[in-house]
Amino acid sequence: MGSILIKTSVPGPKSLEIAKVRENYVASTLESLAPFYIKDGKGAVVEDYDGNRFLDFTGGWGCLIVGYSPKRVVDAIKEQSEHYIHTDFTSIPYEPYVKLAQMIAERAPGDFKKSVAFFNSGAEAVENAVKIARGYTRRKGIVVFDRAFHGRTLLTMTMTHRAIPYKYAFGPFASDIYRLPYPNPHRNKFTPRDFERLLLDSVYPEDVAAIVIEPIQGEGGFNLPPQGFLEEIRNITEKYGILFVADEVQSGYGRTGKFFAIENWGIAPDLIALGKSIAAGLPLSAVVGNKKFFDALPKGSLGSTFGGNPVACRAGIEVINIIEEEHLLEKATYIGKIIKKRFDDMQKKYPVIKEIRGLGAMCALEFIKDGDRWEPDPETCGKVIQDALKNGVLLAGAGLHKNIIRLLIPLVITDEELNEGLDVLDRSIGDVTKQ
Numbered sequence: 271m272g273s274i275l276i277k278t279s280v281p282g283p284k285s286l287e288i289a290k291v292r293e294n295y296v297a298s299t300l301e302s303l304a305p306f307y308i309k310d311g312k313g314a315v316v317e318d319y320d321g322n323r324f325l326d327f328t329g330g331w332g333c334l335i336v337g338y339s340p341k342r343v344v345d346a347i348k349e350q351s352e353h354y355i356h357t358d359f360t361s362i363p364y365e366p367y368v369k370l371a372q373m374i375a376e377r378a379p380g381d382f383k384k385s386v387a388f389f390n391s392g393a394e395a396v397e398n399a400v401k402i403a404r405g406y407t408r409r410k411g412i413v414v415f416d417r418a419f420h421g422r423t424l425l426t427m428t429m430t431h432r433a434i435p436y437k438y439a440f441g442p443f444a445s446d447i448y449r450l451p452y453p454n455p456h457r458n459k460f461t462p463r464d465f466e467r468l469l470l471d472s473v474y475p476e477d478v479a480a481i482v483i484e485p486i487q488g489e490g491g492f493n494l495p496p497q498g499f500l501e502e503i504r505n506i507t508e509k510y511g512i513l514f515v516a517d518e519v520q521s522g523y524g525r526t527g528k529f530f531a532i533e534n535w536g537i538a539p540d541l542i543a544l545g546k547s548i549a550a551g552l553p554l555s556a557v558v559g560n561k562k563f564f565d566a567l568p569k570g571s572l573g574s575t576f577g578g579n580p581v582a583c584r585a586g587i588e589v590i591n592i593i594e595e596e597h598l599l600e601k602a603t604y605i606g607k608i609i610k611k612r613f614d615d616m617q618k619k620y621p622v623i624k625e626i627r628g629l630g631a632m633c634a635l636e637f638i639k640d641g642d643r644w645e646p647d648p649e650t651c652g653k654v655i656q657d658a659l660k661n662g663v664l665l666a667g668a669g670l671h672k673n674i675i676r677l678l679i680p681l682v683i684t685d686e687e688l689n690e691g692l693d694v695l696d697r698s699i700g701d702v703t704k705q
């Protein structure tokens with residue numbers, strides 16, 4: 271028997287009751303992919319209040335590398351809560367903060383001393399990486415890329431590319447942000463060697479504090495840098511005294527088969543922003559990087575009331591233990607191979623799939639109407655997501671044009687569940703494209 275089980279219409283009666291209350295009280299701008307309300311989650315499977323079961327291939331938008339509610343994380347959260355839930359590390363310090371900082375620092379790439387500071391969200395981590403870079407260099411400029419996603423606070427919203435809906439009338443935006451093209455074989459002829467010229471066309475490099483880049487773009491559609499691109503950026507940051515900041519909020523923590531995505535390129539960034547999966551879904555994010563950058567800032571210049579909350583840090587310690595004891599880095603590579611093979615088969619059957627890409631378990635399909643003009647097909651993509659949902663699988667869309675499906679599967683998924691979910695995706699593409 272499979273793990274998917276659809277017993278009622280979706281949403282079922284119990285979910286509909288909650289939805290009615292939501293209509294009256296919850297801000298209408300909040301959109302949910304699922305029309306049902308979750309009652310339980312285990313591994314990659316969620317169950318709603320009406321007893322329907324689904325496979326969650328969005329993994330809570332990439333936060334559940336270790337799956338829903340793993341026992342040792344739950345136990346650590348319970349145990350920690352019974353001692354103390356909060357102090358604020360700048361009021362009374364506590365060991366879980368120190369221990370998790372040590373665990374992350376010891377795993378971060380680079381032959382130099384590292385420091386770690388904790389925050390609450392990915393956006394906050396990126397924003398603090400920018401503060402550290404500006405504070406250290408005393409420069410203002412921040413370079414970002416086409417199709418980047420860095421968050422929704424004022425600064426990170428400015429750094430994010432996609433305007434609709436993220437930037438809706440929310441300006442004025444932050445200043446000193448320079449956006450450069452991201453190499454894309456279908457849309458520009460930009461090669462890694464062009465990067466320095468493009469940078470010099472846009473800004474004096476001596477004014478640039480940091481280049482912030484996702485080693486693999488997440489929200490932008492799992493775009494991989496072409497060979498030599500990240501290396502070229504690293505060369506340029508060294509040449510001009512600019513900090514290399516890797517935004518690994520989505521790509522980090524094992525999803526690519528390495529603990530840090532940037533390790534796939536053998537690069538040691540100056541600073542790395544982490545978030546999403548680092549505490550199994552509790553709000554926790556971090557900046558890890560060269561100690562000298564943190565040491566250059568005045569005491570008290572970074573912080574946050576809840577940042578590095580003890581319960582979240584205890585969860586974070588268990589996340590790393592699970593990744594290592596359950597060999598989830600190897601599992602990411604293994605899962606990626608299964609997905610790649612299944613995607614290849616789908617591409618052969620369905621011409622609307624024009625590109626498959628990814629690294630490790632970070633895999634995506636791109637839907638294109640016209641291959642010559644590389645015209646995105648968000649309609650087919652949206653219909654496939656809806657059809658798969660009806661049949662028990664939650665899928666995440668991506669891309670500036672919403673024509674990409676990206677998989678953010680919990681790495682603890684079983685082979686049977688993975689294949690069951692991919693069967694649904696395969697059938698949904700077939701059903702939608704034959705209509």
Ligand SMILES: Cc1ncc(COP(=O)(O)O)c(C=O)c1O
Pocket residue numbers: 390391392393394396419420421422484488489517518519520521545546
């Ligand atoms: C690469 C990247 N950076 C930053 C963020 C922002 O994280 P948060 O939503 O936790 O603020 C995200 C969220 O999707 C992300 O994917």
